[in-house]
Amino acid sequence: MRLSKLERRSAIAGYAMLSPAMLVIALVTLFPIGYSVWMSMNTISSTFTGFQFQFSGFKNYGIVFHSSLFWQTLWFTTMYAAVTVVVELVLGLLVALALNQPIRGRGLAIAVMLVPWTLITVISAQMWGYIYNGIYGVLNYVLMSIHIINTPFLWLGTPTSATISMMMADIWKTTPFVTMILLAGLQLIPSELYEAAKIDGSSAWNSFWRITFPLLRPSLGLAALFRILQAFGLFDLPFVLTNGGPGTSTMSIAMLAYQAIFNNGSFGPGTAVAVVTVALVILLALGSLKALRTQVGEIDT
Amino acid sequence: MRRRTPQIRKVVGYIVLVGMLLIIIAPFYWMVATSLKGNLSIGNFPPSLYPHHPTFYHYARAFTTYGFGVYFRNSVIVSVIATVVVIVLAALASYAIARLPIRGKAPIMVFLLAISTFPQVAVISPLFLIMQGLGWLNSYQALIIPYVAFNLPFAIWVMRTYFAGIPKELDEAARVDGAGVLTTVFRVIMPLATPGIFTGGIFTFVACWTEFFFALVFNSSQNFRTIPVGIALFSGQFTIPYGTIFAGSTVAVLPIVLLVLLFQKWVVSGLTAGAVKG
Numbered sequence: 001m002r003l004s005k006l007e008r009r010s011a012i013a014g015y016a017m018l019s020p021a022m023l024v025i026a027l028v029t030l031f032p033i034g035y036s037v038w039m040s041m042n043t044i045s046s047t048f049t050g051f052q053f054q055f056s057g058f059k060n061y062g063i064v065f066h067s068s069l070f071w072q073t074l075w076f077t078t079m080y081a082a083v084t085v086v087v088e089l090v091l092g093l094l095v096a097l098a099l100n101q102p103i104r105g106r107g108l109a110i111a112v113m114l115v116p117w118t119l120i121t122v123i124s125a126q127m128w129g130y131i132y133n134g135i136y137g138v139l140n141y142v143l144m145s146i147h148i149i150n151t152p153f154l155w156l157g158t159p160t161s162a163t164i165s166m167m168m169a170d171i172w173k174t175t176p177f178v179t180m181i182l183l184a185g186l187q188l189i190p191s192e193l194y195e196a197a198k199i200d201g202s203s204a205w206n207s208f209w210r211i212t213f214p215l216l217r218p219s220l221g222l223a224a225l226f227r228i229l230q231a232f233g234l235f236d237l238p239f240v241l242t243n244g245g246p247g248t249s250t251m252s253i254a255m256l257a258y259q260a261i262f263n264n265g266s267f268g269p270g271t272a273v274a275v276v277t278v279a280l281v282i283l284l285a286l287g288s289l290k291a292l293r294t295q296v297g298e299i300d301t
Numbered sequence: 302m303r304r305r306t307p308q309i310r311k312v313v314g315y316i317v318l319v320g321m322l323l324i325i326i327a328p329f330y331w332m333v334a335t336s337l338k339g340n341l342s343i344g345n346f347p348p349s350l351y352p353h354h355p356t357f358y359h360y361a362r363a364f365t366t367y368g369f370g371v372y373f374r375n376s377v378i379v380s381v382i383a384t385v386v387v388i389v390l391a392a393l394a395s396y397a398i399a400r401l402p403i404r405g406k407a408p409i410m411v412f413l414l415a416i417s418t419f420p421q422v423a424v425i426s427p428l429f430l431i432m433q434g435l436g437w438l439n440s441y442q443a444l445i446i447p448y449v450a451f452n453l454p455f456a457i458w459v460m461r462t463y464f465a466g467i468p469k470e471l472d473e474a475a476r477v478d479g480a481g482v483l484t485t486v487f488r489v490i491m492p493l494a495t496p497g498i499f500t501g502g503i504f505t506f507v508a509c510w511t512e513f514f515f516a517l518v519f520n521s522s523q524n525f526r527t528i529p530v531g532i533a534l535f536s537g538q539f540t541i542p543y544g545t546i547f548a549g550s551t552v553a554v555l556p557i558v559l560l561v562l563l564f565q566k567w568v569v570s571g572l573t574a575g576a577v578k579g
Contacts, residue, residue, distance in 0.1 A: 007402050013482040014401030021394035021453050028450030029416050032424035039426055098317035101310060109318050111565055112325055118557045120511045122529040123550040127332050130543050136346040138331060176325060233420035236513045240533050254422045261426055271426045278423040285418040
């Protein structure tokens with residue numbers, strides 16, 4: 001098919017308009033990812049003249065896979081992601097369902113829900129660090145005044161309580177965002193469907209599983225994808241709130257890569273950790289993407 | 302029984318609403334209250350639930366003695382420039398994808414989605430070596446360029462939806478009248494897509510304002526720290542100076558909260574239109 005002159009000119013303009021954005025993305029994300037893979041297969045030493053690369057195949061991966069700290073941080077990050085994402089989705093869905101009706105103050109609620117999303121995670125971490133403080137933290141004060149505990153507790157002092165405390169801070173900050181996505185999804189479901197179901201004598205419980213849940217799947221998939229990816233990049237919160245401690249019990253996989261590269265100067269093994277993380281994230285994203293596939297298919301039409 | 306159900310639902314709705322608002326606001330209240338307390342009462346147990354003698358001492362300290370003013374300047378410069386660049390590049394790219402006869406639209410969109418899933422740690426060591434090689438560590442471009450690249454995919458996704466929603470006849474009418482592609486874009490279509498452009502811009506700005514990892518690795522010297530790095534690395538000799546930290550934090554939270562509340566409609570529509578409807 002011959003394109004008209006006008007169409008050809010528009011197509012050329014189109015590529016010209018597209019290329020600056022694609023060039024920046026390729027240079028700053030795609031190229032470095034490839035370079036990361038290359039770096040992870042080299043022994044890298046720092047010398048006076050700069051960094052010396054020496055190809056060493058999968059040696060760095062051997063170092064990483066033999067390190068118990070790697071498996072520990074991988075387990076911690078996976079468990080942390082699983083728990084926080086599930087809790088945030090369930091909690092966010094419940095809140096969204098409760099708010100998806102004409103009640104007064106909903107506009108205000110949506111406005112307030114936006115605020116934690118805009119909060120710098122580092123500030124949130126400092127805030128919770130002060131609240132959890134074992135000596136003068138307000139959480140101990142509140143729990144002691146309602147007699148749940150009798151003596152102040154060092155929330156960030158044991159591995160289990162530090163992990164739970166960090167999860168709570170995450171859930172506090174992110175659930176409102178998940179709620180917003182789900183509430184937006186709920187509002188796209190036509191109310192006629194529920195009315196029809198009601199006339200057919202369907203219970204609220206049945207309507208939820210037959211109408212709400214299937215139609216909300218794209219929103220749930222999107223929220224889950226966002227959150228899983230974010231959780232696997234977990235860095236800011238443990239860096240400030242616990243610094244990975246006590247010991248290394250709350251160290252995330254991104255923190256391990258950061259420490260290996262920038263504290264120990266082990267560029268090779270540190271980059272190998274980063275590459276493994278990327279591979280994992282891609283696998284997880286492909287899983288979540290199934291929920292979005294219809295969306296992508298619609299673009300060309 | 303049936304008739305009462307909506308009533309019960311409403312009551313539950315109000316309880317959830319009030320409970321959620323309290324849980325969201327309480328930590329913020331505590332942060333602001335602490336920033337107004339004197340040094341002695343910050344470390345008290347039991348803590349006083351409100352500042353008995355409110356003082357702006359910590360605010361003055363944060364901006365005079367400590368470098369919060371510098372952190373602010375850096376954050377504003379980096380976030381504003383990155384956002385403007387993202388808006389321009391994303392508007393051009395998404396217009397082309399939504400409205401011009403180019404090939405491979407679906408692969409491009411999938412590619413963008415895939416790119417936006419990569420964690421920052423994936424690129425950190427090469428980018429660090431590159432920045433070091435160029436002598437760009439501790440500079441504004443060290444943050445602006447990665448921020449632009451990492452925020453473009455989402456901005457393009459959001460804006461494409463808006464451009465796709467504008468009737469095709471408008472372009473044709475403009476071109477029949479003799480307008481070139483760029484004239485059509487800037488005089489006819491862009492004004493109609495303003496909500497999409499705002500949405501992409503706000504999401505980018507929030508992401509830049511809150512970003513920590515790149516800022517920590519590339520710009521850790523005192524003069525180039527952004528607010529998150531400044532607050533994370535801010536520590537006293539013996540105790541954590543919470544008063545000063547929270548004074549600086551409160552000031553850091555205010556502008557962005559105002560911005561987002563002001564443009565609330567567009568943020569919400571970004572979540573609905575851009576993300577969910579596709």
